[in-house]
Amino acid sequence: EDQVTQSPEALRLQEGESSSLNCSYTVSGLRGLFWYRQDPGKGPEFLFTLYSAGEEKEKERLKATLTKKESFLHITAPKPEDSATYLCAVPDNYGQNFVFGPGTRLSVLP
Amino acid sequence: DVKVTQSSRYLVKRTGEKVFLECVQDMDHENMFWYRQDPGLGLRLIYFSYDVKMKEKGDIPEGYSVSREKKERFSLILESASTNQTSMYLCASSPPPNSGHIQYFGAGTRLSVL
Numbered sequence: 518e519d520q521v522t523q524s525p526e527a528l529r530l531q532e533g534e535s536s537s538l539n540c541s542y543t544v545s546g547l548r549g550l551f552w553y554r555q556d557p558g559k560g561p562e563f564l565f566t567l568y569s570a571g572e573e574k575e576k577e578r579l580k581a582t583l584t585k586k587e588s589f590l591h592i593t594a595p596k597p598e599d600s601a602t603y604l605c606a607v608p609d610n611y612g613q614n615f616v617f618g619p620g621t622r623l624s625v626l627p
Numbered sequence: 628d629v630k631v632t633q634s635s636r637y638l639v640k641r642t643g644e645k646v647f648l649e650c651v652q653d654m655d656h657e658n659m660f661w662y663r664q665d666p667g668l669g670l671r672l673i674y675f676s677y678d679v680k681m682k683e684k685g686d687i688p689e690g691y692s693v694s695r696e697k698k699e700r701f702s703l704i705l706e707s708a709s710t711n712q713t714s715m716y717l718c719a720s721s722p723p724p725n726s727g728h729i730q731y732f733g734a735g736t737r738l739s740v741l
Contacts, residue, residue: 549728560631560717560732561670604670612724613658613677614685617670 519544519609521618529624533594538621540605541587548612550588552581553604555620561604595625629654633718633733640740646705648736650718659701660719660730661685661693670717676701708740 520543530536542550549568553561565574567583574581578599580591590603602622606615634649652659661673662685672685674693682693690712694702701720705712715737719730 548724551729553732558735558737560719560735563729563731566727566729606730608724608728614660614672614675615730619667619669 519607519616521605521607521616523603523605523618523621525621526619527622527624529626530592530595532596532625532627535591535593535595537592538590538603538623539587540590540618542605542607542616543586544607544610544616546610548608550583551606551615552588552590553606555602555604557602564603592623595623597625597627599623600625629656629720629731631718631720631731631733633716633736635736636734638736638738640705640708640738642709642740644705644708644740646708646738646740648703648705648716648718648738650701650703650720650733651699652701652720652731653699654720654722654731655698656720656722656731657698658721658723658730659695660721661691661701661703662717662719663687663714664717664735665714673703708738710740712738713740714738 522541524539552564555561565581602620604620606617631652660675662670676682676695692704718733721730
């Protein structure tokens with residue numbers, strides 16, 4: 518069964534304290550790994566897609582990396598406005614639907 | 628920019644009422660999806676559609692139905708609302724897998740069934 522797990526479940530950082538979020542998946546034939554940001558009470562907002570091991574994508578203080586079995590979202594010198602839930606997802610084995618992870622709830626304290 | 632619009636941000640309904648949640652996308656996407664999101668359970672797929680008048684059950688279709696009469700519009704219907712359907716409902720659309728596959732989400736509808 519396709520599965521996506523994320524760790525930690527929640528993370529509290531001080532402003533400027535860098536860290537990483539993890540997304541592990543067990544789907545055969547990866548067709549991309551997708552990162553989303555979700556603010557409270559809103560829909561998920563697309564951040565990155567990664568397609569092959571070794572690929573990296575960056576956006577402001579966020580950098581996503583991909584290996585054969587997991588992805589990391591690195592947050593460098595975070596600010597309070599980076600506080601959100603970060604979701605990762607992979608297409609299922611049929612390729613049409615997404616399997617979402619449970620998310621990591623990030624809080625960045627001033 | 629892709630825009631997925633859900634008709635209501637907040638809804639309060641009574642048990643037994645028929646509830647319609649509407650979703651419209653402006654990017655001519657073939658695929659549309661309805662999810663519900665609950666604390667501790669994450670995003671769960673209710674129904675999806677790959678084309679007009681086509682629909683497929685997701686992981687939790689019980690108590691729901693959908694309608695896709697036009698490509699841009701995908702409606703979720705709660706035939707007889709129950710309290711356990713209180714949740715955040717999210718609509719998404721995407722192009723086919725060979726065109727990027729990214730799912731774009733609406734802002735969500737928070738439904739309370741009393």
